[in-house]
Amino acid sequence: MIGYLDTRSFLDDPVPFSEALLQGIAPGGGLFVPERLPTLTLTEIEALAGLPYRERAADVFRRFEFDMPYERIEAITRQAYGENFDHPEVAPVRAVGTNRFALELWHGPTLAFKDMALQCMPLFFSEALEMTRSRGHREADFLVLVATSGDTGVAALTGFANRLHIKIAVCYPAGGVSPIQQRQMITQPGDNLNVFAVKGDFDACQSTVKAVFAHESFAAELLAEYGLELSSANSINWGRLVPQIVYYISAYADLVARGVRALGDPIDVCVPTGNFGNILAAHYAKRMGTPIARLLCAANANNVLADFLESGVYEIAGRRLVKTASPSMDILISSNLERLLYETAHDGLLVQQWMDDLRLRGRFRLETDMFARLREDLIGDWVDNETCLQTIGRVHRDLGYLIDPHTAVAWETADRHSGDLPMLVVSPAHWSKFPADVLRGLSGLPADQPLEGDDFELLEKVEQLAPGNPAPPVVREMLSRPVRFKEQVAGDRESLEDALRNWLSRGD
Structure with missing residues (x-):
């Protein structure tokens, strides 16, 4: 069985998948990572093309040796990737122009790539919770606490709505998401959920949520007063990342099946990037055997990642978050980068030092050899707001393809860096x-x-x-739903904890 360690070397012994999933964040504040990654041969990747997406996902999950019966994994993927998606291929690859392919990840119920994980992860979460409860290892229910820059929130609310023994609270930056994204969240039906607008930008929102997770006395209070343990549905939770690995492997299998590439010939992949989870999943897919040459990290005007991949210095000191047309990428502190740092250094104490430097000084620097290893296959670039909007118009005019602003950031980046290889551009939202x-x-x-x-x-x-x-009809249906959640809280730990207490005490 593949066990899970943490990025800051706090754990002495690995934990199973179910425990990493339920805990969300590792003790000590690090992130869970697998002891080792499974691999697929080229023949095994090619064989996936003959399977429906749900079976492709089950096959990849099987290789991670989850501590649950395979028939339950198959049942979960059947439920996760069915009629709730409006395309039979679930994550179709669409040819758009010469040697350019769009990986459309927005065919799920909330019209964004977060559905690819969050239609699946809550089912695994419930399965893991029932397993541990039935064995007498856990009596508490769970409060899933989520910070969102837009799409994660509604996808998590949709996935966890009305699940037994689980409550979910989503926090989004007030004024920092699109009106449609906000409307999706504040009208979400379900008896076990709440939504809070947090004053400040997404980094403030995310930092506030992380501070709640780190507050041990509040965790003890939740358990004693409400019978709840805390967990996360953000991509800091390993259960979010594993389903995202699947669609990169699946896309390559589709391109081979169409004759776009001979088996084993590589492709380039361009990913619009904010919190670094989506491109990290592509990195893992490559390490598992998918023939990917270059990974292009496409940022918007909040270009801290692009600068880091150019200089080896990650610096947020003195930067102010810029509101852009691609709000889901309006992020300066990219949480999942910590996993890539660990994969590069294999030294949890060094990762801890970098994270401490970032928290205390607003920056950290990689040594020259470490930086060279990290960016062997990674290229960073960024696109300003005006160019993003111009790209939307240009792509529709020239290619007849309508894209959202996040896709536009990736499309422009792909145009700048296109070479001889086919380019797979991730399209994360409708x-x-x-x-x-x-x-x-x-x-x-x-x-x-x-x-x-x-x-x-x-x-x-x-x-x-x-x-x-x-x-899609779901958009107009959502716009006609009544508003349920209007509460705004200050961007500090104490205010959010008070808001959570008030909600839990009301029992609604």
Whole structure:
């Protein structure tokens, strides 16, 4: 069985998958990582093309040696990747232009790539919880606490809604998500959930949530007063990352099956990047045997990752978060980078030092040899707001393909760095989640141009400019739902803990 250690060498012994999943964050504040990665041969990857997506996922999960019966894994993937996705291939690869392919990850119920993990992870979470309860190892229920820059929140709410023995609270930066993203969250049905707007940007929101996780006396209070343990559904939880590895392996198998590549010939992959989870999944897929040559890390104006991949210095001191047309990437502290640092250094104490330097000084620097190893296959670049919107218009005009702002950041980056290899561009969200900026892009308007009309009207205007690209019915249905959650809290640990206490005490 593959066990899980932590990135800061706090654990003496590895824990099984179920425990890493339920805990979310490792003791000591680090992140769980597998002792070793399984591998697939080229023949095994090729064979996946003959399977439906749910069976591809089950096959990859089997190789991670989860501590649960394989028939339960198969049942979970059947439920996770079924009629809740509007495309039979679940994560289809679409040819767009010459030697360019879009990996569409927005066919799930909330129209974003987070569904690829969060339709699956809550089922594994419930399975792991029932396993430990039935064995007498755990009596408490769970409070899943989530910080979101937009898409994770609604995907987590949808995945965990009405699950037995689980409550979920989502925190988003007030004014820091798109109106559609906010509306998805604050109208979400379910009897076991709550949503809080946190004053400040996403980094403040995420730091506040992490501070709650690190507050041992609050954890003790939750257990004593409410019978709850804390866990996370952010990509800091290993249970979020494993399902994301699948679609990179799956995409390569599809390209081989179509004859785009001969088996074993590599491709390049370009990923719009904020918290570093999605591109890290591509990195793991490569390490497991998927023939990927270059990984392009595409950032927006919050380009701390692009700068880091150029210089080896990760620095947030003196930087201010910039609000962009791609709000899910408006992040300066990329949590999952810690896993890549551990994979590169294999030294938890050194990772701890880097994380301490970042927390105390706002920066850390990699040694020259370490930096050279880390960026062997990684390229970083960034795209400003105006260029992002122009790319939306250009891609639709030239290729007849309508993309959202996050995809546009990756598309422009891919254009700058295209070579001889096929380029797989990750498309993480449907355009209808960002109608205002898509409309600006199609109309050639500047990023700060005010627009008239409500969300319904903006959707209709985009549909008129880009016929054949209707907004999915779920968007208009969501816009007609009543608002349920209006609470705003200050961006500090004490305020969020008070808000959680008040909610849990009400029992709603």
